[in-house]
Amino acid sequence: MAVRRVTRPADRTEAIMRAALELAGEVGYARLSIEAVAARAGVGKHTVYRRWPSKGVLFLDSILTVNEPRLDYRDTGDIVADLREQMVAVVDLVGRPPWGPLYRAVLGEAQHSPEVAAALNERFVRAQAEKTTARLRAARDQGQLSPGFDLDLASELLVGPLYFRLLISEEPLTHNYIDRVLEALFAGMGPKA
Amino acid sequence: MAVRRVTRPADRTEAIMRAALELAGEVGYARLSIEAVAARAGVGKHTVYRRWPSKGVLFLDSILTVNEPRLDYRDTGDIVADLREQMVAVVDLVGRPPWGPLYRAVLGEAQHSPEVAAALNERFVRAQAEKTTARLRAARDQGQLSPGFDLDLASELLVGPLYFRLLISEEPLTHNYIDRVLEALFAGMGPKA
Structure with missing residues (x-):
């Protein structure tokens, strides 16, 4: 799917969480990586790491925010x-x-x-x-x-x-x-x- | 501690399980290895693998057999x-x-x-x-x-x-x-x- 380019912080946060859930659904948890989530969301990986220290925390936050x-x-x-x-x-x-x-x-x-x-x-x-x-x-x-x-x-x-x-x-x-x-x-x- | 040399199958089984618990207590689960257990018990690692396919199964069996x-x-x-x-x-x-x-x-x-x-x-x-x-x-x-x-x-x-x-x-x-x-x-x- 197309890489999204997002600039507003709130949009960026949402794009990252959406990308995390999409990728997790596609490749499973073991093969999920912060790098791939960042690429899918169209942000740098440091942008992700600044808010979520690990993929476990990112995944939990993403699934709970949505649900x-x-x-x-x-x-x-x-x-x-x-x-x-x-x-x-x-x-x-x-x-x-x-x-x-x-x-x-x-x-x-x-x-x-x-x-x-x-x-x-x-x-x-x-x-x-x-x-x-x-x-x-x-x-x-x-x-x-x-x-x-x-x-x-x-x-x-x-x-x-x-x-x-x-x-x-x-x-x-x-x-x-x-x-x-x-x-x-x-x-x-x-x-x- | 000294490496034990054991030859009877029942003695060997017991020596392996004892070695597994000793080593687990010393180094923790993450650093426990079948190789080190085999060495401590004085047997080849294939002797261990023949009975226990992984260190998780070996550890469970060892702690339960004793307790x-x-x-x-x-x-x-x-x-x-x-x-x-x-x-x-x-x-x-x-x-x-x-x-x-x-x-x-x-x-x-x-x-x-x-x-x-x-x-x-x-x-x-x-x-x-x-x-x-x-x-x-x-x-x-x-x-x-x-x-x-x-x-x-x-x-x-x-x-x-x-x-x-x-x-x-x-x-x-x-x-x-x-x-x-x-x-x-x-x-x-x-x-x-």
Whole structure:
């Protein structure tokens, strides 16, 4: 495709992120390079490096900038439905093809790159956890959660099983799996008094 | 340390696994090599490769062979106590120094090595999940679990939050965290009827 020439900083930022996603989709994460992204975006590679120190951070930023609004929670008054909707959006974005294998590669890189691990948490994981906790707090105030439930832990219980399938067992992240996780977490494992 | 000369196959296998753990502890996972393990064990590198196709598989096999009995469940009749004891043993083995960072490196490798991912599941994850499900089934038969609980999902709910801390948030895997996870999973998130 044609190389784009862009000059305004905001256009340049957008062109770089768009080029990163296009190239990642074409060649995969392992063969993605900052140099190729810069060439595709029509900027010098130092322009890219000034803002994104590594391709992992650039990829995360690009995919989230484009998609983040989809990952917000609605408040319809039904906590299970709202959690489900958001978890489906997350899984459809980063738990399945086309982006799932690339997100998985970034998470692999985070295991030996403190820079990528930090960006992952700052840019995505902590922000999502805060949104989850806020939505759950509203639900608790409306009597839709057990009053004594450990809210600080809830977001880890909700996403832990998803990451387990993505990174460890490689079993499919279906919508039905999300339903089962929600049902089990809400019901609890212990005998009912 | 002195190079060992071993000739019996069983002795040789043990010497290789011992050498793998020694060297991994000394140089870390990234700098571990099959060649160095072979030299330390006093065998040719083809002897190692015949049994272990990669250093990830060798490391997993070595650490589990030495420690697996510790990762079994007791049945004391108290399901929460037995789960806690086993989860503490797992976390103390592969969730903290000295072996935690190395296990994390192997999991990072599993994101791009189908061979390591397969060994991880065959050698460790599936076997542990089966033990967990068996112990939970006994507890359910004794009335210690909700009769309708989704037992096939339970092991993922239990370990998912641990992997989330190890691989994503990098928050500490304390024994107190295990207590909180167990309490929350047994109580459930939903309001009590």
